[in-house]
Amino acid sequence: MGVPMFTFLFVLAVSMDSFGIGCVLGMKKIHITFRGILLISFVSGGMFLASSYLGYLLLPFISPVYAERIGAIALILIGMYFLWQFFRSPDQEDEEEPWLNPAKVLNDPLAADVDHSGGIQGKEVWLLGAALSLDTIGAGISGAFIGISPFLTATLIAISTFAMLSGGVISGSKWTEKVESVSILPGVLLIIIGLIKLT
Template sequence: MISSILTMAALAVAANLDNAGVGIAYGVRNIQISSAANLLVAVISGIATILSGWVGRLMSHYIHPSVASYIGGGVMFAVGIWVLSEPLRAKRKERKKRQSGVIGRILEDPAAADFDQSQTISLTEATVLGAALAMNAFAGGFDAGVTHLNVWWTGLFVAIISYVLLGFSAFFGRRYAARALGKHATLCAGLLLLAIGVHQIW
């Protein structure tokens, strides 16, 4: 029981570390995100986790439990590698920035979610931001599903951590120390996802 709770909590943190980077970026640039907009982002992440968890749970009915653990761990490991390679991909994408989609631009520059440049994230803008930030939640939910963790609780964990991290990091984003931490959010997320993947496999 305790092990499952810790795993769900770790998945939730890993799925939301990008939120810390986004919140810090908003704080540094004085872009406001209301409680309602933050809540909407959290709900989207929670729903993404639950939906992908159902897919993972469905797949687990047709494969052996040990194989399911390997698949879940492999997915988390692969996503961890993908997250860690993000800085390298960002350099190559810099030349093609104008051609990238809305989601891609937001992941590269969180301020791009403020479409009207009002220095405030509206509910409409929060919907797009939530979709961009939910990418890691999909992987976490799938892993929870194939390894038979409680999908609903995992989704709730993800939503709560999303709300807390985004709001908390935005509050402290105006401080230099918080800005420095923001630079390492991607590295921390990638390493945590790798650790979860290795734990699931072994």
């Protein structure tokens, strides 16, 4: 499989959560502005770019063969963590505030509306951006190890996050029961990418 296809699958895996979260916000009529979606997209792309360059700083200290294997294994572990998040029961959720645990927003997108105003605004935009960027940190370092272009991929992630989040919000009312099944795909895709890179 060529680098373009890897990059496509990688971007899809990292940004697909945005669609599921957008659907939930759309269903619950939680408003988010165009500028808010744009900011979240830049945060996701920026975090990936920063973590990619961190990965490239580590490359001189690691053999190229081992670097690719480490990157592939890391992607598999991130994918498995996504699946664990998807399948764990609701009673395993912690009671931490979203500000202290942004990952909580991935499991309960409504938690991003901290003030219950019916909209994502101000600091809440940064909270949602941080939550959607959590997976890009590990994925960025792993991506550097397996040879994915950092700047191109970061740009595509920003564009894809914008499209996915916007599309999710717009079509939220039509997806209802299907949102959860979409949420499982990022983990599966990351595991597939990792396994292919290991072979």
